[in-house]
Amino acid sequence: xxxxxxxEKLLSVFKGAPVELKCNYSYSGSPELFxxxxxxxxxxxxxxxxxxxxxxxxxTADLNKGETSFHLKKPFAQEEDSAMYYCALTPGGYNKxxxxxxxxxxxxx
Amino acid sequence: DVKVTQSSxxxxxxxxxxxxxxxxxxxxHENMFWYRQDPxxxxxxxxxxxxxxxxxxxxxxxxxxxxxxxxxxxxxILESASTNQTSMYLCASAxxxxxGYTFGSGTRLTVx
Numbered sequence: 001x002x003x004x005x006x007x008e009k010l011l012s013v014f015k016g017a018p019v020e021l022k023c024n025y026s027y028s029g030s031p032e033l034f035x036x037x038x039x040x041x042x043x044x045x046x047x048x049x050x051x052x053x054x055x056x057x058x059x060t061a062d063l064n065k066g067e068t069s070f071h072l073k074k075p076f077a078q079e080e081d082s083a084m085y086y087c088a089l090t091p092g093g094y095n096k097x098x099x100x101x102x103x104x105x106x107x108x109x
Numbered sequence: 110d111v112k113v114t115q116s117s118x119x120x121x122x123x124x125x126x127x128x129x130x131x132x133x134x135x136x137x138h139e140n141m142f143w144y145r146q147d148p149x150x151x152x153x154x155x156x157x158x159x160x161x162x163x164x165x166x167x168x169x170x171x172x173x174x175x176x177x178x179x180x181x182x183x184x185x186i187l188e189s190a191s192t193n194q195t196s197m198y199l200c201a202s203a204x205x206x207x208x209g210y211t212f213g214s215g216t217r218l219t220v221x
Contacts, residue, residue: 009149034209044152044199046209086151096142096167097201097210099152 002027004087004100012106013077021072021103023061023087031089033070034097035061038084047072047085057081077107112136115200115213122220128187130216132200138211139204141183143167143175146197146215158183190220 003026013019025031035047048056050063050070061072070087087100116131134141140159144152144167154167156175164175172194176184183202187194197217201210 004151006151036210043214044201044210044212049209088152096154096157096165097152098154099144101149101151 002031002089002091002098004089004098006085006087006100006103008103009101010104010106012108014108015079016076019072019074019077019081019105019107021085021087021105023070023072023100025068025070025087025089027068027089027091029091030065031091033061033063034088034090035059035070035072036086036088036099038086040083044086077105079107079109081105082107112211113200113202113213115198115216117216118214120216120218122187122190122218124191124220126187126190126220128190128218128220130185130187130198130200130218132183132185132213133181134183134202134211135181136202136204136211137180138202139180140202141177142201142203142210143173143183143185144199144201145169146199152199155185187218190218192220194218195220 005024033050037047038044059074086102088097113134142157143155153169158164158177174186197215199215200213203210
């Protein structure tokens, strides 16, 4: 079965500290993987996708097929990074997204 | 520049009522989706549609139905609302292949 696991419900760090939000997936094929973010009182929005290998707002994520992971990283957290982060995969076909349970990132001053 | 609009931000309904949640997108997207968002469970797919009058069940379709009579509108229907359907409902649209959903602002439904 296709599944996305985010093991941490809450990640609490201080400003300037490195951040790593973990995401593991189970899928037998080659999925497309994404990170979505929801800031307080805002819509859920796409942060980045693995196919574009981009860095958005200082965040990067590398797909590790051997470990079936797609962890989200940022070297120096900022207070404005505080939000709910969701990892998601699409197995193709009709492009439905399968989401993890989400990790709340709290960055303290 | 709002792209996906959900008609109600907050809704309170009584148990047993028939509830309609409306979603409209103005981006000419083929695919539309309904999710519910619950703490600790993330987003779970209820139904999706890849074309007008076409629909596919998601992971938790029980107690829900959908309607897509026009490309821009995708409605979620709770045939007989129950308290366990109290949740945040999110609508999204996308163009295949999916390189990013556009989400609505959500409807927080409370069933009492």
